[in-house]
Amino acid sequence: MSLDQNDIAKLARLARINIAESDTAELSQRIGDILNMVDAMQAVDTSNVLPMANPHDAVQRLRADEVNETNQREHFQKIAPQTADGLYLVPQVIE
């Protein structure tokens, strides 16, 4: 399994990580090595095996629908890069 420059560009796009073109060759080599290692799984017939997402096969625990958190907006926004009037600021999205 190997990934070409277009594959890396697509992944970078999906993951929202800017990848410099000069880094794609090495990245595709490294990721290719890992995918080759991972390919050992394909030799095993798993057609009747249920996928396991949680080691105890536990399901999501639900809580009672009660208010149990207080609003701490100011506390949390103290560490934000940029805020105004209680809002997080990002570059303008809508023209």
Next chain:
Amino acid sequence: MPNHTIADILRGLEAKTFSSEEITQQYLDAIAKHDGNFNSFITVTPDQALAQARAADTARQNGSAGALCGVPIAHKDIFCTEGVRTSCASKMLDNFIAPYNATVVERLANAGVVTLGKTNLDEFAMGSSNETSFYGAVRNPWNTDCVPGGSSGGSAAAIAAGLAPAATGTDTGGSIRQPAALCGLTGLKPTYGRVSRYGMIAFASSLDQGGPMAKTAEDNALLLQAMAGFDHRDSTSMDLPVPDYRAGLNKDLSGLKIGVPKEYFSDGLDPEIASAIEASLDEYRKMGAEIKSISLPHTHLAVPCYYIIAPAEASANLSRFDGVRYGYRCENPKDLDDLYTRTRAEGFGEEVKRRILIGTYALSSGFYDAYYRKAQQIRRLIKQDFDEAFKSVDIIAGPTTPNPAFALGEKVSDPVTMYLEDIYTIAVNLAGLPAISLPAGFTKGKPIGLQLIGRDFDETTLLAAAHQYQQRSDWHQQAAPGSV
């Protein structure tokens, strides 16, 4: 001071041989003087530590001391500590002052511990050598040209160097046990769901588990007692009673059935590690245990399976680091997309980016069944291997790592070789089981780790087996040549 265990410190505090303030000051002085050799701490919190120590001394005088009152420890810098930088060893969180405490931090504080500071790790706990840290590599006190292991390498090096008697760690694929093995310590990965993950920065949520690292099994029992238990803030926390771990240390182990997987003694294993493990099994025989050969036939698939599941979960978990609400933000973003993509390109290191991309690939349209679903199916086969084995044995024993500590820089350019160093630890996380690594000898001056794997939620038997071995051996009492 350097070779003090938590149990020693508690005895000294109870007998008033020293105060918490005095012993805390000694550790802080040692860190200031010697950590330049190891780089085991990212942040040291002397003012806070001394304030906590004085409060602990007062509590002890008033008779209101918690179980660990006045004992200084360090936290892996992946646990959120309110008001203190929590960096996860990443540029992304270099400026992140956590607004709340992790449950583990809160519970240990309630038990009275004093926090010396935050220890170094592989960036976002992704690594087996502590070389991917934004704050630089950590050095192994047994041989400063070698890695301490990872990802909890700073915690391991700090303890081995005598800069803290114990520390917290986290283990996603071996990150407590492997550095414990490489630094001559005892470290426990609890059963998945035993210790709350709330406030522990997520890497791979179905695998991550926090746990203790210290010199002895007894200290691990003391720490786990304070850390373990149900937490409604972690949706995967298990609501089960927590046994008295210290009381269980001396439980009768005669007739204990120990399974030894033949797959753990294959070609890649260092022969001196193999003989040290054989010798420790002989010791268990003398203690009345029965040693049985077993098979875990899917062992060779654990690393491949892990390197799909862990990156897939990481790619989802790390999507939160986008430069909007906290952490690093790139300079002068020209639009929102530029803000996201450049913040993440500049804020994450190479290993983290590589794993996010692999995870993204495994979860992407057209590849999900071949990779992610396949890995989840293999995961069940691995779990079933253990279920089958535990029908005839009580615990499973083998080496923690195939090799002792390797040289700094030796494997950093070849990720796959590095990943394969975790071959004996990774399956345990996939199966969610508890496991402990304890010192079992040396090869060429480097420590060897014995791994014991237990049944779900049976940390008691692991701690007892480790403790009783430590009553008959002194590997865990050896001091690293580089220690204080």
